[in-house]
Amino acid sequence: MSAQPTGENFTVVSGVGTTVASDNNTTLRRVLIPGTYVGTLNLHDAATAAGTTSTSQILSLGLPTTSIPQSIEVGVRCRNGLVYQATGTPTAIIIWG
Numbered sequence: 001m002s003a004q005p006t007g008e009n010f011t012v013v014s015g016v017g018t019t020v021a022s023d024n025n026t027t028l029r030r031v032l033i034p035g036t037y038v039g040t041l042n043l044h045d046a047a048t049a050a051g052t053t054s055t056s057q058i059l060s061l062g063l064p065t066t067s068i069p070q071s072i073e074v075g076v077r078c079r080n081g082l083v084y085q086a087t088g089t090p091t092a093i094i095i096w097g
Helices: none
Strands: 009-013 017-022 026-033 037-044 057-065 070-078 082-086 092-096
Touching: 009 017, 009 082, 017 092, 026 037, 026 057, 037 092, 057 070, 082 092
Parallel strands: none
Antiparallel strands: 009 092, 017 082, 026 070, 026 092, 037 057, 037 082
């Protein structure tokens, strides 16, 4: 079993809605899409779910994926925190830290 690199965290996206992954400044490192996902995943530089606006959005993925695992390297610094919004049938892993 490999060790998780120091300073990295992960959040599993498994339900529809808006969720705060981190309420402090952090870096969005990558998004893993392990399989089938139909819907949208929006990532915001925000500390609260109420803080998500069109100007806080840093990444939007329209995901009609069909069982092709993918890793998307992002490397974006979030000054306020990290919030995600998921619609459809979400399955993804957000790595941040």
